[in-house]
Amino acid sequence: MPSEEYHQVVEAMKSQADSMIGTELSIAEQRSAMEAGFSFPLQDDISLTAVDANGVLGEWTVLPESDPNRRLLYVHGGGYVLGSIGTHRRLVADICRAAGCVALNLDYRLAPEHVFPAAVDDAITGLEYIWANGPVEPGEAEAVFVGGDSAGGGLMLATLLAARERGVRMPTGGIGLSPWADLAAGPEELSAFGLEDPTIPDNTTAITASQGWAAMYAGDADRSDPLLSPVFADYDGICPLLLQAGAVEMICRDTERVAARAREAGVEVVEEIWDDMFHVWQAFAPMLPEGQQAIDHIGEWIRDRS
Numbered sequence: 001m002p003s004e005e006y007h008q009v010v011e012a013m014k015s016q017a018d019s020m021i022g023t024e025l026s027i028a029e030q031r032s033a034m035e036a037g038f039s040f041p042l043q044d045d046i047s048l049t050a051v052d053a054n055g056v057l058g059e060w061t062v063l064p065e066s067d068p069n070r071r072l073l074y075v076h077g078g079g080y081v082l083g084s085i086g087t088h089r090r091l092v093a094d095i096c097r098a099a100g101c102v103a104l105n106l107d108y109r110l111a112p113e114h115v116f117p118a119a120v121d122d123a124i125t126g127l128e129y130i131w132a133n134g135p136v137e138p139g140e141a142e143a144v145f146v147g148g149d150s151a152g153g154g155l156m157l158a159t160l161l162a163a164r165e166r167g168v169r170m171p172t173g174g175i176g177l178s179p180w181a182d183l184a185a186g187p188e189e190l191s192a193f194g195l196e197d198p199t200i201p202d203n204t205t206a207i208t209a210s211q212g213w214a215a216m217y218a219g220d221a222d223r224s225d226p227l228l229s230p231v232f233a234d235y236d237g238i239c240p241l242l243l244q245a246g247a248v249e250m251i252c253r254d255t256e257r258v259a260a261r262a263r264e265a266g267v268e269v270v271e272e273i274w275d276d277m278f279h280v281w282q283a284f285a286p287m288l289p290e291g292q293q294a295i296d297h298i299g300e301w302i303r304d305r306s
Helices: 006-022 026-039 088-097 118-132 151-166 205-219 252-263 289-304
Strands: 049-055 056-062 068-073 099-104 141-147 173-177 241-246 269-273
Touching: 006 289, 026 068, 026 088, 026 241, 049 099, 049 118, 056 088, 056 151, 068 088, 068 118, 068 151, 088 099, 088 141, 088 289, 118 141, 118 269, 141 151, 141 289, 151 173, 241 252, 241 289, 252 269, 269 289
Parallel strands: 068 099, 068 141, 141 173, 173 241, 241 269
Antiparallel strands: 049 056, 056 099
């Protein structure tokens, strides 16, 4: 049974969905709407520091209890078109608090200005940087995790795959929150899912928006490329994964498919499908108890591996 707070968040999400994915809105207007809707207040003990990570801008998130040698590279969601460091500051800080880690919130390049593989290239640069640099000074990390939500979850998976192929040091673990991992899925496939998601007032509009974002990011590339659609990847040699998704969201099946393929390759996978939960509900912790519970699971998983 969802909490009382769940219903309050759902109502707010319905309004936010209308403002973010309306087909009549320009990209600039969609970006502004997301910035306005997801810039949650931060606690006073959170320290933010801008950084140039070998040419990719980012921001360190540090709390008093953070272990500077336990590091999280975070790549935000937003369909590869929307979102920013600002929209995900609170979510990143919540994970840091639960995990006792520091985080590099990465400002990777967005479409349509920068098409695939720009985001993957930036994430790999961030991964190389965070292995070798902490928030205060250079120094090798004891453990590095890569995390992301929605498109950022797909980018997290692509980063692990690209690291393997490019000979970059593999992270300690990967964390995907409602990962968008199949950009090749067509409207007919997507229309069968997400019909029970209470935060999406119009499933057709959501499908149209996601298809548009996929086209902007993929450009002329084959959308079945595993770095665009990690549901098609071979996960041999990939680090352990923690994947969370809401049972009613449109792309829950992406998580299930990735988890199955990773297990087939012998990867350690923790797959959590949360009843009644919508897309990236973790972003509403701690006001949403279920969101805080999911964040706590992430924190425990990181601590257990570092």
